[in-house]
Structure formats: structure tokens, C-alpha cells
Amino acid sequence: MTQRSDVILERMMALHPKVIDLTLDRVWRLLAALDNPQDRLPPVIHLAGTNGKGSTQAMMRAGLEASGARVHAYTSPHLARFHERIRLAGAVISEAALTEVLDRCYAANDGESITYFEITTVAGLLAFAETDADYTLLEVGLGGRLDATNVIDAPALTVITPVDLDHQQFLGETLPEIAGEKAGIIKRGVPCVVGPQHDEAMAVIERQAERLGAPLLAYGQHWHVGTERGRLIYQDEGGLLDLPLPNLRGPHQVMNAGAAIAGLRALGMDDAACEAAVTKAYWPARMEQLTQGALVDLARPAELWLDGGHNPAAGVVLAETLSQQPPRPTHLICGMLNTKDITGYLKPLAGVAASLTAVSIPGEMNTLPAETTADAARRAGFAEVLIADGVRTAIEEITARDPAARILICGSLYLAGHVMRENG
Known part of the structure; x- marks a missing residue:
């Protein structure tokens, strides 16, 4: 059955001829017309990367929610329904709430050119700004530097999962070019958790962090993770954690769990939250x-x-x-x-x-x-x-x-x- 949100979303598809057109000008214009909801969000954790950012976000959300926090989460693309992209304080956005924020964004945009991803991201930010919560998990759609989510001046934390070749037609042909786009989410003075990287990508991330005075929490330097006798072993300067293996399947999820735990510990979460991150996460269509x-x-x-x-x-x-x-x-x-x-x-x-x-x-x-x-x-x-x-x-x-x-x-x-x- 077609819902009203489907009709509005279909209308939004016609506002810009290109599906992907990376720039922030249109986003800033619409945010200003809506009184800048991006400045009224609960503390933001901003995640970028080629692979693993969705799984890492899901683990961080599981850990934060296990600690009692109410968590907003934004992700893309959706699988079965658009509503999956926007979780408000722990629950997928309702049809009524989604319709209301889409209507307001469409009206505020006033027929101007804007991509589907841009206007729907603004709708998510508007919903987050107007719903009480403790944290906002914000996943980059494409790249980072010019992504529609990259409008948060001072997030609480940024996270960069492994960078690899993908979307070269938009982000650049080489790993350093792509890493430069991902590193565009790093903000002045804001800690950045970095998952395992190719050396050439890591060099770009380190240069950007140094330029902005952003403390890095990097795999292999500031935290380590691996498996031993069927358990996940995580270690950083705060000590060692001996945890069950991640409930998300695949050896790569050990590294994603490490990044999630590093992020949770940077936010001051306890060992119970870190264990919940690896045992309670749910992220569909990943093995x-x-x-x-x-x-x-x-x-x-x-x-x-x-x-x-x-x-x-x-x-x-x-x-x-x-x-x-x-x-x-x-x-x-x-x-x-x-x-x-x-x-x-x-x-x-x-x-x-x-x-x-x-x-x-x-x-x-x-x-x-x-x-x-x-x-x-x-x-x-x-x-x-x-x-x-x-x-x-x-x-x-x-x-x-x-x-x-x-x-x-x-x-x-x-x-x-x-x-x-x-x-x-």
C-alpha cells in the first residue's frame, strides 16, 4: 500500500536531475531556511569509511542503548522501507513523523534544486533536533568532505572505518584521494577513532588530523583487537577486555567491533556497554x-x-x-x-x-x-x-x-x- 511519505519522496526525486552531485551549498541553504537544526542535535558521533561503517554504527548503538542512553541513528541506503534510515531515540521513525518532516523540508526548499539524499538527510536532522535523546549516530552517505551529513561543526567524536576503492567516479581514482574525502569529517580538536587502514590512506588521515589538532585513536597504535581461543580481546591504555566474539558474522567484524569499542570508551562508556556492542548489535543483510x-x-x-x-x-x-x-x-x-x-x-x-x-x-x-x-x-x-x-x-x-x-x-x-x- 502506498503511504503519504512515498508520495512526498517520489516528488523529491524530481528536484534535481542528478542522483549524486557532491556539494554542500544546497544543504546549507535548506538548513538555514529551517533555522539550522544541525546546531541543536544531541552529541554527534559521525562515521565515514568504505566498508564497516554501518556495522560499527550498529555496534556503537547497541552499546550506548545498553547503557540506558536514548540514541538517534541515521544510515543509508534503506533496505525494505525508507523509514529505516531514521531512528528516533531508539525506534524507527513513524509514518506520521516522517511525513511531517518531509512536508516541512519540501515546503522550506520552495522548489529549489536539491538532491534526494540532501533533502532527506535534512529531514533526518530536523527530526533529530526536535526529539529528545542522548546521542546522535550519523553515518556518511558517500565520501565525507562534501557529504550532506558533514554539517556538524563540533561532533563529540568522529570514526573512520577501513578506506578502500569504491565510488571512484565521485571520490577519486586512488586510495589517498578517497582517504582525503573520508578524512573530511575530521573536525578541529575532536577525537577521531580510526580503524585498520592501508598505509597510504592512513598517512592522509594523519596529516588531516594533525592539521586540525584532532587527537587520533588509531588501530595498531592506540588500540588493538584480535581473537584468542574463541574470544575477542581488545586492549588500549585503559586496559584489556576479554569479550565474546561479535554476533555479527565474519572475521572482519572483529575489527569493526574494535572501532566501536574504541569509540564507546572514548565516550566514557563502561565494560558492560562494550560487551553489549559485540553481543546485541543487529545489522541486516550483512552475512x-x-x-x-x-x-x-x-x-x-x-x-x-x-x-x-x-x-x-x-x-x-x-x-x-x-x-x-x-x-x-x-x-x-x-x-x-x-x-x-x-x-x-x-x-x-x-x-x-x-x-x-x-x-x-x-x-x-x-x-x-x-x-x-x-x-x-x-x-x-x-x-x-x-x-x-x-x-x-x-x-x-x-x-x-x-x-x-x-x-x-x-x-x-x-x-x-x-x-x-x-x-x-
Whole structure:
């Protein structure tokens, strides 16, 4: 059923011809027209990075909420419903509240040119400013320096998760260029937690932090994290924590947990909050096993998994995660956008999957045709490559061949969102 917020969001899509157009001028204009809600937020934790910022944010939110704090959270893109992007004091924004802030932003914008992401980010900031809470977790949409979220003069903390190659058409072709965009969230005198980085990216982040007098809390220098005998071990100058492994799956989540814990400790949170960060976080479509729903019923007795990673670094960590799962043939159902490095994403996965079935992403104009994905999978070295006209057909064909399969749907958050809606 179409809701009023859907109608307003559709109208907002027409306000600017480009989907992505990085500048802050339009955002500052609209914020000024709304009496600058960005200046009235609860203390902000601003997160940027190529991979892991969503998982790190989810862990920080779990830790803060376990301590009794009311937490706003902003993330993008959404999976099933736009409302997921805006959490007000711990709960996904209601239809009535979302409609109200969207209406006000649309009216205040007065027909001027502005991108969909910009105006909806302002709507989130407006909702946060007018709802009582203790913290605001703000996830960058793209890059950092010119992202619509980068309007907070003095956040309580910034966090930069691993920087890698992605969105080169907007952020630059090299790691130092991309790191420079991510480091644009660093603010004068504000502590910055930094996850594991390539040396060339770290050098850029360090220069920016030094220029602004921002204390760095960097992995490998100021904090360390690893695993020992099936436990997560975190250490910094405040001492050692011996914690359960993260409930979010994958070896890369250990590093994300380390960044989250470093952030929580910088905010003065106790050990119980740090433990909650690793045991209570929920972040859908990140190597998530689906356990109920229409597609799960269709797949049985096969397992059905979902992951939204979509760049070469995500392909590497997904392959590592799959290699550590209990033995079971893994069959991928993959759909990607035409803006992504499909070969870089698929190459690490070829050695851990028995087959790949290529699909187009339904309703997404920037989808790669299934045939193109299939060609790339053959070049990447997949032993068996097939094409299906949709996820449902792909599941049926895989389970007919291999009822005991592990089926992983992957390649795009947009595909993941489609799957979540279809699964119900």
C-alpha cells in the first residue's frame, strides 16, 4: 500500500536531475531556511569509511542503548522501507513523523534544486533536533568532505572505518584521494577513532588530523583487537577486555567491533556497554542467515543467506567469512549495479562457491544485466555460471540441483532490499 511519505519522496526525486552531485551549498541553504537544526542535535558521533561503517554504527548503538542512553541513528541506503534510515531515540521513525518532516523540508526548499539524499538527510536532522535523546549516530552517505551529513561543526567524536576503492567516479581514482574525502569529517580538536587502514590512506588521515589538532585513536597504535581461543580481546591504555566474539558474522567484524569499542570508551562508556556492542548489535543483510519468510520456505531444506556488500574489499571479507562456515556447498545468487567493480568483487569469491546464478536487480535502472554479471563471473573463474530471470527462480533451480545447499544472495544492498521485501 502506498503511504503519504512515498508520495512526498517520489516528488523529491524530481528536484534535481542528478542522483549524486557532491556539494554542500544546497544543504546549507535548506538548513538555514529551517533555522539550522544541525546546531541543536544531541552529541554527534559521525562515521565515514568504505566498508564497516554501518556495522560499527550498529555496534556503537547497541552499546550506548545498553547503557540506558536514548540514541538517534541515521544510515543509508534503506533496505525494505525508507523509514529505516531514521531512528528516533531508539525506534524507527513513524509514518506520521516522517511525513511531517518531509512536508516541512519540501515546503522550506520552495522548489529549489536539491538532491534526494540532501533533502532527506535534512529531514533526518530536523527530526533529530526536535526529539529528545542522548546521542546522535550519523553515518556518511558517500565520501565525507562534501557529504550532506558533514554539517556538524563540533561532533563529540568522529570514526573512520577501513578506506578502500569504491565510488571512484565521485571520490577519486586512488586510495589517498578517497582517504582525503573520508578524512573530511575530521573536525578541529575532536577525537577521531580510526580503524585498520592501508598505509597510504592512513598517512592522509594523519596529516588531516594533525592539521586540525584532532587527537587520533588509531588501530595498531592506540588500540588493538584480535581473537584468542574463541574470544575477542581488545586492549588500549585503559586496559584489556576479554569479550565474546561479535554476533555479527565474519572475521572482519572483529575489527569493526574494535572501532566501536574504541569509540564507546572514548565516550566514557563502561565494560558492560562494550560487551553489549559485540553481543546485541543487529545489522541486516550483512552475512545474515534468513530464518523465516516466503523465500526461506521456498529454499528449504537449503540455508538462505543475504549480504549487501558490493566492492572488492567486501568480496574479500565475504570470501573469508564463507571459508570459515561449516562445510556445505555454497551457491551464489548475484546481482550488481553498473557503477561497481564487478570483477574485483567476484574474483575472491570464485574459489569458495560451487556456482553463481546471475540475476538483474528488479526495478533498478542502474542494474547490470544478468548476462553481463554472468560473463564477469566466468572471467573471474567460477566453475559453474547460470542465469535466472529472478531470485525466486534461482532459488528453485539451485534447490532442485542441491537440496542441502547454502544459498547466498549477494552483490548489492538494492538486491538485498528487494529480497527482504519479497521474503516478507
